[in-house]
Amino acid sequence: MEVLIIGAGFVGRCLAARLAGAGHRATLASRHRPEALSPDLAWVGLDAADRDAFAAVLWRMQPDAIVLVHGPSDISLCEYSPDEAMRSHAVIARNACRLAPQAYKLLVSTDNVFDGGQESYTEDARPAPANAYGRAKLAAEQVLAQSCSDFLIARTSLVYGWEEAERGWINFFALALRRLAAGEVLDVPEALWNTPIYVEDAADIYCRCIEQSVNGVLHVAGPQRISRLEWARLLAQEYELDASLIHPVTAEASRYFCRPRNSCLASRRLSALLSQWPNVQCRSPGQIAMQLKPLLEGQLLISKD
Numbered sequence: 001m002e003v004l005i006i007g008a009g010f011v012g013r014c015l016a017a018r019l020a021g022a023g024h025r026a027t028l029a030s031r032h033r034p035e036a037l038s039p040d041l042a043w044v045g046l047d048a049a050d051r052d053a054f055a056a057v058l059w060r061m062q063p064d065a066i067v068l069v070h071g072p073s074d075i076s077l078c079e080y081s082p083d084e085a086m087r088s089h090a091v092i093a094r095n096a097c098r099l100a101p102q103a104y105k106l107l108v109s110t111d112n113v114f115d116g117g118q119e120s121y122t123e124d125a126r127p128a129p130a131n132a133y134g135r136a137k138l139a140a141e142q143v144l145a146q147s148c149s150d151f152l153i154a155r156t157s158l159v160y161g162w163e164e165a166e167r168g169w170i171n172f173f174a175l176a177l178r179r180l181a182a183g184e185v186l187d188v189p190e191a192l193w194n195t196p197i198y199v200e201d202a203a204d205i206y207c208r209c210i211e212q213s214v215n216g217v218l219h220v221a222g223p224q225r226i227s228r229l230e231w232a233r234l235l236a237q238e239y240e241l242d243a244s245l246i247h248p249v250t251a252e253a254s255r256y257f258c259r260p261r262n263s264c265l266a267s268r269r270l271s272a273l274l275s276q277w278p279n280v281q282c283r284s285p286g287q288i289a290m291q292l293k294p295l296l297e298g299q300l301l302i303s304k305d
């Protein structure tokens with residue numbers, strides 16, 4: 001398949017590598033060339049909000065599938081620039097639907113379309129975003145639902161894995177390990193719950209969805225609901241780091257001030273799909289911490305002396 005991925009960030013690049021590994025032609029598109037772009041991955045410069053520029057790329061590529069996994073992705077920054085968030089997410093979705101009506105679309109959406117008042121949300125729950133990011137992503141979902149026929153809205157929980165600080169912030173898993181390994185205090189918001197998913201597991205799931213044109217709404221999340229505090233302590237224990245550096249703070253006093261209390265998704269549909277895909281995994285934070293340990297101990301230069 002020829003797949004155009006709008007957004008060459010943390011999630012988009014991992015998906016591109018997965019698609020390429022499965023024998024597809026994947027091209028990443030973003031406004032700036034990412035520093036961490038692997039030379040094996042195809043990339044094109046594109047502001048997808050620019051309709052003419054988007055049309056020109058589509059004309060050249062004729063993609064079978066388009067993945068919308070672009071920014072802005074920083075939930076806190078979206079709160080300060082809600083109009084920009086809305087413009088980017090809704091306009092790019094509209095451009096994709098209008099300019100490539102035949103192509104399958106996969107929108108990587110978010111659990112922030114829910115207000116977090118419930119412990120967890122299934123696909124049939126009614127969205128009610130409590131922040132600007134959630135409202136912008138919900139607007140993009142609505143564009144697809146109203147103007148596309150062949151699409152998947154893949155609402156995804158916090159995606160984590162190892163990453164360099166390329167985008168000005170890093171995901172909680174990488175941040176916690178870096179800080180604790182460096183002997184620095186880690187402020188962790190109390191009472192914030194997630195169902196985090198490892199980036200490679202999410203990419204495998206998206207790859208299968210694209211191959212099989214899975215349609216409608218699918219919640220893509222890890223198997224465990226975990227608080228940030230529990231997660232940080234789990235990492236400290238697994239990597240033998242100093243847990244006393246973990247300082248609970250109120251969510252309001254942290255960069256997570258506008259996060260729903262529960263950013264948690266559940267899905268019987270995902271379980272059913274995973275049972276048909278024996279090689280696709282969806283691992284818990286504990287399993288990932290353990291499995292990445294040999295690799296990450298080198299990165300973190302953790303001394304066992």
Ligand SMILES: NC(=O)c1ccc[n+]([C@@H]2O[C@H](COP(=O)([O-])OP(=O)(O)OC[C@H]3O[C@@H](n4cnc5c(N)ncnc54)[C@H](OP(=O)(O)O)[C@@H]3O)[C@@H](O)[C@H]2O)c1
Pocket residue numbers: 006007008009010011012029030031032033034046047048049069070071072073074088108109110111137155156157158159160167
């Ligand atoms: N990461 C998560 O935990 C998570 C969870 C659920 C959903 N999602 C969704 O997935 C999306 C991607 O997440 P991520 O973590 O991969 O974000 P990221 O690392 O910040 O990457 C965002 C990418 O979008 C590109 N982009 C922004 N505006 C663009 C435009 N107008 N045209 C083309 N490309 C544009 C950025 O590059 P340029 O600035 O150079 O254009 C960048 O390559 C998020 O926005 C979010 O909606 C992410």
